[in-house]
Amino acid sequence: GENVEQHPSTLSVQEGDSAVIKCTYSDSASNYFPWYKQELGKGPQLIIDIRSNVGEKKDQRIAVTLNKTAKHFSLHITETQPEDSAVYFCAPTDSWGKLQFGAGTQVVVTP
Amino acid sequence: NAGVTQTPKFQVLKTGQSMTLQCAQDMNHNSMYWYRQDPGMGLRLIYYSASEGTTDKGEVPNGYNVSRLNKREFSLRLESAAPSQTSVYFCASRAGGGTDTQYFGPGTRLTVL
Secondary structure (H helix, E strand, C coil), X not given: CCCEEEECCEXXXXXXXXXXXXXEECCCCEEEEEEEEECCCCCCEEEEEEEXXXXXXXXXXXXXXXXXXXXXXXXXXXXXXXXXXXXXXXXXEECCCCECCCCCEEXXXXX | CCCEEEECCEEXXXXXXXXXXXXXXXXXXXXXXXXXXXXXXXXXXXXXXXXCCCCEECCCCCCCEEEECCCCEEXXXXXXXXXXXXXXXXXXXXXXXXXXXXXXXXXXXXXXX
16 A cells, blocks of 8 residues: 555565565554465465554564554564565554555565 | 355456456454455455445445445455456455454456456
8 A cells, every 4th residue: 555665575585594574654543563474376364463552573483573653563584484485465454454555575585 | 164265266357247256254254355456566455344234445446346245245346347457356354343353365366358
């Protein structure tokens, strides 16, 4: 969406390295911040999310950090593996449940 | 528990033809959504239904109509297809409340010639 910026648009990393994707939003009403992973030919699948009252959340190799004052949140993937190759979308959501998707980041993990 | 299912998976139409995309969810969710995804872009909201019996326009509603048939089913209709409607269409559902996750179906790839 026009009010959501996601960077970078493509990210190539070597297996085992870390990947970071950043999402900036403008809607102050956003209070829920999910990240979706989309594999080729499939629908987006939630991989991690964070609520507005939390600064950081971790789930094994993935983590999300939120800076609500600056209106940005980031996805961190550590020890990347080939199966992490996909398109990742941020989707800040308001209290009515309306998502605004970023344009996506194509992540390629090379062995 | 199949989650969100969509039919058909693929469809080719000629300009001016009509068709209905079907979506069903078995999670007893209150809200349902239709999105389109164009190459290299994120998903854009076409229509949504916050609860059974209600529907509202999203970001790109022109050329589409929807029906929330019951709590499980939410269909998207193209009355007169245009090449600009060539896209991948995703249906999603959400339990309800302000901050719940949306669960997506596998998508319908539509080509309009």
